[in-house]
Amino acid sequence: METLSVAGKPIELDSDGHLAHRADWTENVARELAVQEGISDLTPQHWAVINFMRSVFEKEGDAPSIRRLTKESGVDTKTLYQLFPKGPAKRAAKIAGLPKPKGCI
Amino acid sequence: MRHMLILGGGTGGTIMANKLASALDERDWRITVVDETEEHYYQPGFLFVPFGTYRMHELVKPRRQYFPGRIKFVLSAIDHIEPENKTVILAGGDALRYDVLIIATGADIHPEQTEGLLDEEWGKSKFDFYTPKGAERLAQFFKTWQGGKLVLSVTEMPIKCPVAPLEFLFLADAYFTKRGMRDKVDLRLVTPLSGAFTKPMSSRVLGEFLDRKGISVTPDFDLGRVDSKEKKLVAWDETEVSYDALVSIPTNMGNACIARSSMGNELNFVPTNKETLQAEGLEDVFVIGDATNLPSSKAGSVAHFESEILFQNILEHIEGRPPVAHFDGHANCFIESGFGKGLLIDFNYETEPLPGEFPLPAVGPFSLLQESPINHYGKMMFRWVYWNLLLRGLELPIEAEMSMAGKRVQ
Structure with missing residues (x-):
C-alpha cells in the first residue's frame, strides 16, 4: 500500500494515488499532495477551487467537472489550467483529498 | 383518466x-x-x-x-x-x-461550445459523424481525399457511444488500406482520457489494437480551441496537434x-x-x-x-408502491475493428469489461474483448434487431442485469 508522509505520519493512498480515507485530509496533507503534483505553493485561488470541490463532493458524492468548476467556482478555464496544469479536475480532486472523479464512460 | x-x-x-x-x-x-x-x-x-x-x-x-x-x-x-x-x-x-x-x-452534439470549431471550415476540413448531415459530408469528402493527417478529436466526456471514436479509426484504417492509400494517411486519436478508453482492461486491449494498426494516440488532451487557419487543435495548456482533416466529437449535451x-x-x-x-x-x-x-x-x-x-x-x-427494480449500469457494445471483424464488451457500474465468452442462445457465443468475425456479424445483424424487436419492446435473449457467465476474472 502506497503512503504519503506528512509531518512524519504515514497517510494511506488508494491505487490511483488519491487519499484512501477522506477523513485523513487536512490543509497540510493538501500541501503535501500539491507538492507531489508539482505545485509548490497553494495560492488563495488554489484554495478557492479546492474548497469548492470539497463542498460539491460533500453534497453530491462526486467531484465536479471542469465545465462546472468554470461555471460555479468563479475561476475561468484558462486560469484553472494555469493553477492545476495537466487536468485541473483530476489534480484538484486529488489535492482536495477526494477520490479520482468518476467521470463518465 | x-x-x-x-x-x-x-x-x-x-x-x-x-x-x-x-x-x-x-x-x-x-x-x-x-x-x-x-x-x-x-x-x-x-x-x-x-x-x-x-x-x-x-x-x-x-x-x-x-x-x-x-x-x-x-x-x-x-x-x-x-x-x-x-x-x-x-x-x-x-x-x-x-x-x-x-x-x-x-443528447446531441454542440460544436458551438468550443472556440473556433464551428466556422466556415465546418463541413470542409472539419467534420462530425454524429449527425446525418455530418456523416454524409464526410463520406463525400473521403471519396476524393488524397491523404494527410486525419485527426479524430474527442472534445470532452461524456459522449454518446464512447467506443465510436475508436471504431471510426479502425474502420478508417481498413478503408484507406482497401483504397491502397493507407501509407498516405496518418491516423491519430486525440482524447481527454488517459488512454484509449475509460476502464483499465479495455483501455489496454483497445490501446494495443490502435498500436497494431498504426494509429497514434494523444492522451490527456483537453481541447481549448481550434485554429482553422493554421489547422491545429490547441489544448487549454497550449499544447498543439495539427491536422489536415479533423473529425470532431463535439461536446455532447442534453x-x-x-x-x-x-x-x-x-x-x-x-x-x-x-x-x-x-x-x-x-x-x-x-x-x-x-x-x-x-x-x-x-x-x-x-x-x-x-x-x-x-x-x-x-x-x-x-400502484402507489415504491420502486423495486434496480438498474446495475449494464452496457453491451459491439466494437467494429475493421476488415470484417469486431469485439464485444459487456459491463456495468461495478464490473469493467472483461475478456471471455458471451453466451447467447442460438447465435452465440460471442467473444468478449477479443476480435472475431462473429462479433462483426452481431453488430451488422443488430440493425434488424433494433427495428424489429428492440423498439417494439419485445423480449431479447439478453438480460437487463449483467451476468458474469463466461467472463474471465483476471
Missing part, C-alpha cells in the same frame, strides 16, 4: 411507449409521445456512412410507424417542464398535464428544454437516481437513456436495459 407523457421518441421513448401501451389499461391511461422530428434514425449506423457501408436513407424510418395505435404522437419541440405543476409546456405554448412523466430527450426547466446539470443532463431511474427529488418523473446523468455509457443498449427496470418501477409507482 390518467396521463403518461413521454418526452422524446428515440430509442428509450419508443421502447417505453410500446411496453406501456401493452401494460396500461386503455380505460385508465392515455399515453402521449412528444418529439420535434418525424424521423427516427438508427444512430449506431452513422459510423458506417463515411466509409460508404451504409447510406443515410437506409438508416431512417418514420417515428410514428413504431408507436402502437393507442399512442398519441405530438410533433413539437418542448419549451420547458414545470414539475411543480406536473405540466409540460410545448414550443407553441400548449400545456400538457401529466400524472407520470418520462424524460427521454437524449436537450435545451432541460436547461430551460432548470432540471439539468452543467451539460443539461438530468440528475437521476442511478438505481430507480427516478429524477432526483421528483417521484413522478423518470429518466431514460442519454438524457440521464448516470455514470453509465450513453448507448442504445443502456437505454434498452434501463427500459426493463423503468417499466417495472413505473408499474409499481402507479
Whole structure:
C-alpha cells in the first residue's frame, strides 16, 4: 500500500494515488499532495477551487467537472489550467483529498 | 383518466411507449409521445456512412410507424417542464398535464461550445459523424481525399457511444488500406482520457489494437480551441496537434428544454437516481437513456436495459408502491475493428469489461474483448434487431442485469 508522509505520519493512498480515507485530509496533507503534483505553493485561488470541490463532493458524492468548476467556482478555464496544469479536475480532486472523479464512460 | 407523457421518441421513448401501451389499461391511461422530428434514425449506423457501408436513407424510418395505435404522437419541440405543476409546456405554448412523466430527450452534439470549431471550415476540413448531415459530408469528402493527417478529436466526456471514436479509426484504417492509400494517411486519436478508453482492461486491449494498426494516440488532451487557419487543435495548456482533416466529437449535451426547466446539470443532463431511474427529488418523473446523468455509457443498449427496470418501477409507482427494480449500469457494445471483424464488451457500474465468452442462445457465443468475425456479424445483424424487436419492446435473449457467465476474472 502506497503512503504519503506528512509531518512524519504515514497517510494511506488508494491505487490511483488519491487519499484512501477522506477523513485523513487536512490543509497540510493538501500541501503535501500539491507538492507531489508539482505545485509548490497553494495560492488563495488554489484554495478557492479546492474548497469548492470539497463542498460539491460533500453534497453530491462526486467531484465536479471542469465545465462546472468554470461555471460555479468563479475561476475561468484558462486560469484553472494555469493553477492545476495537466487536468485541473483530476489534480484538484486529488489535492482536495477526494477520490479520482468518476467521470463518465 | 390518467396521463403518461413521454418526452422524446428515440430509442428509450419508443421502447417505453410500446411496453406501456401493452401494460396500461386503455380505460385508465392515455399515453402521449412528444418529439420535434418525424424521423427516427438508427444512430449506431452513422459510423458506417463515411466509409460508404451504409447510406443515410437506409438508416431512417418514420417515428410514428413504431408507436402502437393507442399512442398519441405530438410533433413539437418542448419549451420547458414545470414539475411543480406536473405540466409540460410545448414550443407553441400548449400545456400538457401529466400524472407520470418520462424524460427521454437524449443528447446531441454542440460544436458551438468550443472556440473556433464551428466556422466556415465546418463541413470542409472539419467534420462530425454524429449527425446525418455530418456523416454524409464526410463520406463525400473521403471519396476524393488524397491523404494527410486525419485527426479524430474527442472534445470532452461524456459522449454518446464512447467506443465510436475508436471504431471510426479502425474502420478508417481498413478503408484507406482497401483504397491502397493507407501509407498516405496518418491516423491519430486525440482524447481527454488517459488512454484509449475509460476502464483499465479495455483501455489496454483497445490501446494495443490502435498500436497494431498504426494509429497514434494523444492522451490527456483537453481541447481549448481550434485554429482553422493554421489547422491545429490547441489544448487549454497550449499544447498543439495539427491536422489536415479533423473529425470532431463535439461536446455532447442534453436537450435545451432541460436547461430551460432548470432540471439539468452543467451539460443539461438530468440528475437521476442511478438505481430507480427516478429524477432526483421528483417521484413522478423518470429518466431514460442519454438524457440521464448516470455514470453509465450513453448507448442504445443502456437505454434498452434501463427500459426493463423503468417499466417495472413505473408499474409499481402507479400502484402507489415504491420502486423495486434496480438498474446495475449494464452496457453491451459491439466494437467494429475493421476488415470484417469486431469485439464485444459487456459491463456495468461495478464490473469493467472483461475478456471471455458471451453466451447467447442460438447465435452465440460471442467473444468478449477479443476480435472475431462473429462479433462483426452481431453488430451488422443488430440493425434488424433494433427495428424489429428492440423498439417494439419485445423480449431479447439478453438480460437487463449483467451476468458474469463466461467472463474471465483476471
